[in-house]
Amino acid sequence: MPTISIDQAKPEYDVVIVGSGAGGGQMAYTLTLAGLKCAMLEAGRSYDPQSETPMFNRADQTPLGGAPTPDKDMGFWDATVDGGWSVPGEPYTQGSTDKHEQFTWWRARMMGGRTNHWGRISLRNGPYDFKPYSYDGLGWDWPITYEEVAPYYDKVEMLIGVHGANQGMENTPDSPPGILQPPPKARIGDLLTQKAGKKVGVPVVSIHRAVLTKPLDADTIPAKLHPGNKWAQDIVAKSMRSRAACFWATPCYRGCSIRATYQSTTVHLPPALETGNLDIIANAHVREVTVGKNGKANGVLFIDKSTGREERVKGKAVVLAASSGETVRILLNSKSNQFPDGIANRSGLVGKYITDTVAMSVKGQIPALENLPPHNEDGAGGSHVYSPWWGYEAQRRGQLDFARGYHIEIGATRSMPGGYSPVPMGYLRGQYGTKLKQEARRYYGSFITLAGRGEMIPNEQCYAEIDPVVKDKWGVPVVRWHWKWSENELNMALHGQKTFAAMIEEMGGTVTQPLAKSGYDLIRPGGNVKHEVGGARMGVDPRDSVCNKWSQTWDVKNLFLCDATSFVSNADKNPTLTIMALAWRCADHIIEESAKGNL
Amino acid sequence: MKTDQSPERISRRVVLKWFATAAAATQLGRSRLWAEDMSSLPAGYGTDPNLTKIYQPGDVWPLTLKPKERGLVTFLADLILPEDEFGPAASALRVPDFIDEWVSAPYPNQQSSRKKIIPGLKLMDELSQARFGRDFEKLSARQSTGILDAIMAQQGDEPQLKKAQGFLHEFTSLCMGAYYGTPAGWKAIGYVGNVPLPSFDGPPQEVLDRVGVTQTVS
Ligand SMILES: Cc1cc2nc3c(=O)[nH]c(=O)nc-3n(C[C@H](O)[C@H](O)[C@H](O)COP(=O)(O)OP(=O)(O)OC[C@H]3O[C@@H](n4cnc5c(N)ncnc54)[C@H](O)[C@@H]3O)c2cc1C
Ligand code: SF4
Numbered sequence: 035m036p037t038i039s040i041d042q043a044k045p046e047y048d049v050v051i052v053g054s055g056a057g058g059g060q061m062a063y064t065l066t067l068a069g070l071k072c073a074m075l076e077a078g079r080s081y082d083p084q085s086e087t088p089m090f091n092r093a094d095q096t097p098l099g100g101a102p103t104p105d106k107d108m109g110f111w112d113a114t115v116d117g118g119w120s121v122p123g124e125p126y127t128q129g130s131t132d133k134h135e136q137f138t139w140w141r142a143r144m145m146g147g148r149t150n151h152w153g154r155i156s157l158r159n160g161p162y163d164f165k166p167y168s169y170d171g172l173g174w175d176w177p178i179t180y181e182e183v184a185p186y187y188d189k190v191e192m193l194i195g196v197h198g199a200n201q202g203m204e205n206t207p208d209s210p211p212g213i214l215q216p217p218p219k220a221r222i223g224d225l226l227t228q229k230a231g232k233k234v235g236v237p238v239v240s241i242h243r244a245v246l247t248k249p250l251d252a253d254t255i256p257a258k259l260h261p262g263n264k265w266a267q268d269i270v271a272k273s274m275r276s277r278a279a280c281f282w283a284t285p286c287y288r289g290c291s292i293r294a295t296y297q298s299t300t301v302h303l304p305p306a307l308e309t310g311n312l313d314i315i316a317n318a319h320v321r322e323v324t325v326g327k328n329g330k331a332n333g334v335l336f337i338d339k340s341t342g343r344e345e346r347v348k349g350k351a352v353v354l355a356a357s358s359g360e361t362v363r364i365l366l367n368s369k370s371n372q373f374p375d376g377i378a379n380r381s382g383l384v385g386k387y388i389t390d391t392v393a394m395s396v397k398g399q400i401p402a403l404e405n406l407p408p409h410n411e412d413g414a415g416g417s418h419v420y421s422p423w424w425g426y427e428a429q430r431r432g433q434l435d436f437a438r439g440y441h442i443e444i445g446a447t448r449s450m451p452g453g454y455s456p457v458p459m460g461y462l463r464g465q466y467g468t469k470l471k472q473e474a475r476r477y478y479g480s481f482i483t484l485a486g487r488g489e490m491i492p493n494e495q496c497y498a499e500i501d502p503v504v505k506d507k508w509g510v511p512v513v514r515w516h517w518k519w520s521e522n523e524l525n526m527a528l529h530g531q532k533t534f535a536a537m538i539e540e541m542g543g544t545v546t547q548p549l550a551k552s553g554y555d556l557i558r559p560g561g562n563v564k565h566e567v568g569g570a571r572m573g574v575d576p577r578d579s580v581c582n583k584w585s586q587t588w589d590v591k592n593l594f595l596c597d598a599t600s601f602v603s604n605a606d607k608n609p610t611l612t613i614m615a616l617a618w619r620c621a622d623h624i625i626e627e628s629a630k631g632n633l
Numbered sequence: 634m635k636t637d638q639s640p641e642r643i644s645r646r647v648v649l650k651w652f653a654t655a656a657a658a659t660q661l662g663r664s665r666l667w668a669e670d671m672s673s674l675p676a677g678y679g680t681d682p683n684l685t686k687i688y689q690p691g692d693v694w695p696l697t698l699k700p701k702e703r704g705l706v707t708f709l710a711d712l713i714l715p716e717d718e719f720g721p722a723a724s725a726l727r728v729p730d731f732i733d734e735w736v737s738a739p740y741p742n743q744q745s746s747r748k749k750i751i752p753g754l755k756l757m758d759e760l761s762q763a764r765f766g767r768d769f770e771k772l773s774a775r776q777s778t779g780i781l782d783a784i785m786a787q788q789g790d791e792p793q794l795k796k797a798q799g800f801l802h803e804f805t806s807l808c809m810g811a812y813y814g815t816p817a818g819w820k821a822i823g824y825v826g827n828v829p830l831p832s833f834d835g836p837p838q839e840v841l842d843r844v845g846v847t848q849t850v851s
Contacts, residue, residue, distance in 0.1 A: 079681075088684040090827055093814025095687045097678055099731065101810070103740040105677045116680045199850075217850050219835030225846040240850055281829035288684075402844050408823035409840055413833050418850075450827055452814025459806045464785040466712060466805065467778075471719040471821060474809065478822045 035080045035145050035303060037316045040338055040345045044313065047073040049624065050334055050349030052320045052364065055147025057355035057597035059298030059306075060190070060614045064621035066311035067266040070628070073347050075318040075336055077356075078116060078143030081150065083299050087113065087289040093452020101453040107140075109453070113151035113289035113297075115144035123507035126359075129499075129516035134554055137515035139359060140564040145316060146299035147357065148564065149610070151287045154243040154295055154416055155443070156196045157607035158187050160205030166603045170429075170437050172491050172522075176602040177574045177583040180207065186615035188213055192255050193270075194296040194614070195277075197414070198242030205439075206422040215247045217418070221411050223403060223446020223482045224419040230540035231421065236533065238444065241420040244296035244611075245286065250274040266309075273305040285449070286415035295415070315347070321510045322368035323352050323377050323593060331377070331593045337508040351592040351624060351633050354599070355617070358388065359498055361599045362569040363513050366500045378587035383580050384570050385498040389604040391563035392440060392488035392519075394527040394556045397546045398538030399461070403446075403480040411448040411479075419444050423606055436525040440488025440606050442534070448479035458546065481546070484537060486530035487563065489606045490523050496560065498569060517560035524553025531556055567598035567609050584623040585616060592633040596620050643783040651783075652793040655759035666701040667755050671747070674739035690727070690734035697737040705754050706732050708770035712777055713808050720821035723812055731811035732804075746803060753800025756793070760784075 048070040051058050058074060065072050088111045093099035100110040107118035116122065121141050128136055142148045161180040162169045188210060197215040200208035217240035220228065228238035252274035256267035277300065278292040286295050293300035306312045317339035324346065326332040333348035354361040362385045368377035376384055423439025455462070457477040465473055495518035500511045528550075535545050550556040573579025576588035585600040587593045596617040598609050605612075627633050675694040682693075690696060698706065710723035710732070723729070736747040757780070761769035765776055772780075784797045812818045819825070835848050 086684060091685065091687070092816070092827065094727065094731075094811070097682075097688050097693050098735060098738060098743070099810050099814045101742075103677060103738075103742070105680050105682070105740075110678075110682070111684060113684075118680070122680055218833050219848060219850045222836040222840055222844055222846070225836075225841070225849065226844055228849060229846055281831075282833040283827055283829050406823075406840055406843060407837070408825045409837050410825045410828075410830070410833075411836075412826040412830075448824055448826075451819065451822060451824055453810050455806050455809035456813045456822055456824075457809070459802060459809075462805065462809075463802065466781060466785075466801075467715055468717045468719070470713065470805070471717065474813070475719070475822050478824070 035082055035299060035314065036307060037080050037314045040315060040347070042313070043073060043315065043347055044071065046348040046350065047071050047313075048349065048628065049351045049353055050075065050347050051353045051355060052334060053147060053355035053357065053360070053597065054145050054303065054314065055298055055355065055357060055597070056149050056610045056613045057617045058353070059146065059149065059302030060617035061353050061355060061596045061621050062306040062312055063302040064618050065624065066306045066309040067260060067263065067269065068625045070311060070625065072312050073349065074312060074314045075320050075334065075347065076145055076314060076316050077319045077339070078145060078147070078316065080314075080316045081115060081145040081299055083150065083289045083293065083297055084291050087291040089284045089288065089291050099453030108151070108287065111288040113287065114142045114148075117142035117144070124512070125504060125506065126512050127501045127504050127514045129514050134519070135517050136559050137517040138559050138561040139515065139566070140561070141357070141360070145314070146297050146303070149296065149298045150289050152610060153608070154245055154286050155608045156191070156194075156242050156244045156611040157441070158207045158209075159183070159605045159607050159612050160207050162205045163603065163605035163607065166438070172437055174492070174571070174573070174602050177572055183612070183615050183619065186619045187611065189259055189618060190611060190614045193259055194244050194301050195246040195250050196242050196244050196611075197247045199240040201237075201239050201422070203237070203422050204426050214242070218247060218414045220418055221413060221446055222406065223400070224444060226400065226402060226541050227444050227446060227482060227484070227537065228419065230537045233540050234533070234536050235424065236421050236442070236537060237424050238419050238421050241417050241443075243414060243416055245414045245416070246277060246279045246294045247414065249279050250277060269305045269308045273301075273308065277301070280414055282414065283412045284415060318345075319508050319510065320356065320364055321508075322364060323354070325370055325372060325377065325590070329372055329590065331590050337510070339508070351594065351628065353594045353596050353624075355595075355597045357597050358566045358569045358599045359513055361595055361597055362498045363500065365570065367511055373589070378570070378580055378589045378593055380589050381577055381580055386494070386569065387492035387571060388496050388498055388566055388568045389490040389492050390560050391565040391604065391606070392490055392523045392526050393486065393558040393563045394530045395483055395485035396531055396534035396538065397481055397483045398541065398543040399477070399546055400480050400482055400538070400541050400543035402542055404476050406479060409448070412450070413447070417443050417445060434529065436522045436529060437491065438489035438522070438526070438606070440486040440526060440530055443485045443487060445483035445485065451478070460546075482538065482541070482543070484534035486527070486534070487606055487608065488523070488526045488530065490604055491520060492568060492603060493518065493520055515561070519553070519557060519560070524557060527553045527557040565604065565609050567601040567604045570595050570599040571602045572600045573602070585620045586623065594620055594624060643779070643786075645787055645789065648783045648787055649791060649794070651760050651763050652791065654763035655756070656793065666699060668697050668699050668702060668751055671697065671737075671744070674744070677739050690730040694737055694739060696730075696733040698733045702751070702754055703729060703733065704770045705758065708777070709757065709804065710808050712781065713805050714812050720817045723808055726812055726815045726817055728808050728811040732807050735807055746807070749800055749803045750807075753796070753804065756797055756800065760797070
């Protein structure tokens with residue numbers, strides 16, 4: 035991906051964007067195609083999915099068969115550069131030593147951020163998800179409705195390409211006809227889970243993932259995305275034509291060299307660069323937003339990691355999209371006489387009410403799937419089916435001991451073995467010789483994992499602040515995390531476990547581990563699902579929120595937050611599609627306001 | 634060599650006696666046959682390795698097993714995953730190279746695996762010396778599987794027995810990870826894939842029928 039060095043930068047840009055992931059990528063795309071001159075600062079190195087993705091590499095061609103190590107937490111092929119649960123030289127700290135109050139933070143330092151290796155699950159928030167307080171009296175409402183965001187969901191889905199099917203289910207929005215790409219066929223374990231789900235009352239339907247199951251319609255989509263802007267349409271059409279459809283091999287978490295799946299580096303940045311309106315500076319670790327005497331943002335101050343020097347880039351507006359925790363860090367580190375507690379923090383709410391996703395899972399061994407005739411299940415490089423939350427009615431009747439819902443991600447596949455035993459060793463204890471090989475073949479592909487992903491209610495004990503002592507190797511003060519689950523999440527986790535066990539039993543299978551007795555034994559630690567959202571929520575009142583409904587900060591009108599910091603709640607739906615929809619909407623607002631001279 | 638668990642049962646008393654003999658035998662002069670703890674660890678591949686390169690064991694960090702251990706690893710791996718109707722023997726698929734790479738790696742999991750594997754190899758050799766007066770890797774198929782069966786079939790808390798069982802479990806696990814990560818291993822276990830396809834058609838009819846389901850995604 036082409037980048038420039040700081041001495042090649044323009045004296046001033048229309049907009050300076052910090053971060054090149056889902057939010058920053060979408061922002062750069064929309065602004066540059068509307069003709070605005072943008073600089074993008076990315077703390078990590080440049081990255082080229084076309085030449086750097088290990089598409090067909092096998093275990094026997096890879097150190098340790100690709101098994102995870104502290105250098106590559108999710109295995110060798112994972113498309114995470116210089117990151118994972120820790121980033122060299124860039125620590126974060128914990129506010130508590132209690133083992134239930136730890137936060138785990140997944141970061142990537144690369145062009146495109148975490149969109150290079152994300153799970154590609156792309157779900158719309160539903161109408162209740164934008165009005166959670168009105169729905170059940172917990173948390174806060176967003177200052178926007180589903181109907182206001184829906185046109186942006188449409189656009190993002192058309193641009194990135196999302197496969198799935200419309201189901202007409204409560205609070206699980208359908209897309210308008212013609213937008214979704216065809217869903218992939220179900221795998222054998224999916225169909226068995228679906229059958230069992232029917233018996234226990236859990237729907238199993240096609241999942242929505244950002245993978246092209248056929249080429250994008252480059253003849254008609256660009257005009258829908260950029261009406262009246264022929265120049266933009268041509269650039270976007272060209273980019274769409276250069277993306278291939280999925281060829282049903284190679285798991286997406288490695289990245290996709292044929293650009294069949296959404297990564298900021300495969301979808302957003304190529305057309306944005308093509309406009310000639312985008313300058314990207316890599317290895318630029320932003321420390322703070324700078325402000326002028328008029329109280330407006332006028333650029334950012336960053337450390338050029340290639341020289342270690344402090345540098346500045348100027349802009350008429352600044353957009354932060356460094357991911358929630360990092361954006362909070364930049365805001366709080368941007369202290370000045372005008373903003374002694376950090377920029378845009380007059381409400382004192384910056385860093386507050388951060389949420390992650392409730393995660394619990396159960397694995398089952400299913401005799402009906404033993405010894406199946408070998409067949410190809412690589413598919414679309416991730417799940418093909420899932421269960422949207424189905425319990426609204428039961429909740430209204432007061433039958434559940436938790437609020438809000440969870441969806442189930444279903445993992446059933448005869449995936450490529452290597453590195454570790456393809457069958458859990460407990461099933462092979464004491465075996466060797468031809469008997470071992472027979473047993474391995476018998477059990478391979480007979481396991482199904484049901485993983486719940488649920489909504490957490492924001493609470494006061496989950497927040498990020500600046501550690502008073504610890505700095506990273508660039509001298510920038512780091513984030514200190516505070517975390518605590520409430521009863522709601524712990525009860526939800528237990529409910530999930532019970533449901534998954536019932537589904538596995540219905541399939542005639544057995545659960546592979548003893549069931550947990552307490553929610554804490556089940557729920558993964560805070561941050562572990564990498565859906566940390568919030569920290570600068572939007573609202574209607576500057577005393578009670580950090581930004582308005584456009585993700586524009588109340589205190590500094592030319593400062594915008596277009597990652598998940600402005601989220602008011604964290605629906606069970608994975609956040610990235612919503613990040614992109616809101617970033618596009620925010621970009622449209624910036625374009626309008628700057629045309630009016632309001633910024 | 635085709636190996637299989639032998640039905641022959643060896644009494645617990647006899648097995649414990651082998652362990653006792655093995656432990657008592659002074660192994661003077663044999664210690665240099667075994668790799669030592671790695672006092673200083675080599676560098677790993679770092680947080681930004683070249684992902685597309687084709688690697689061989691030994692490319693990133695040096696292999697550390699001594700010839701005696703390599704011989705024993707090869708012999709034992711081929712007992713565990715022999716040549717048979719499913720596929721070639723472990724050594725033909727470079728399983729010993731993988732194990733050497735694994736126990737020589739600088740990372741915590743691999744180092745703790747090393748702490749089980751190297752003493753475990755030594756224990757197998759001691760048992761073999763105690764029982765047959767020969768190196769393990771020089772035993773006949775019947776003799777060596779006899780030892781495996783004896784260890785695996787026993788139940789009890791004796792530390793030596795636990796250690797031997799723990800070693801075989803870990804060793805088998807490494808063999809599985811290596812063996813099934815190869816195209817011949819895929820064939821042996823029934824994995825089909827890692828090839829581009831024009832379409833994804835879902836499970837074949839035969840599979841749907843076996844499981845008793847129908848495709849629901851059109
Ligand atoms: C393994 C995994 C699976 C996931 N699966 C899904 C899924 O299936 N569906 C889903 O919706 N979400 C998923 N997510 C979450 C998803 O990746 C994030 O929601 C999304 O990437 C967030 O986009 P972002 O733009 O806010 O931040 P990021 O994608 O994290 O990008 C932020 C960028 O900003 C840069 N940056 C940070 N600090 C600075 C600084 N100070 N100066 C300059 N640059 C900086 C970073 O280097 C990074 O490149 C997954 C995440 C992981 C890790
Ligand atoms: S499964 Fe398809 S979309 Fe995913 S990486 Fe492979 S080719 Fe690309």
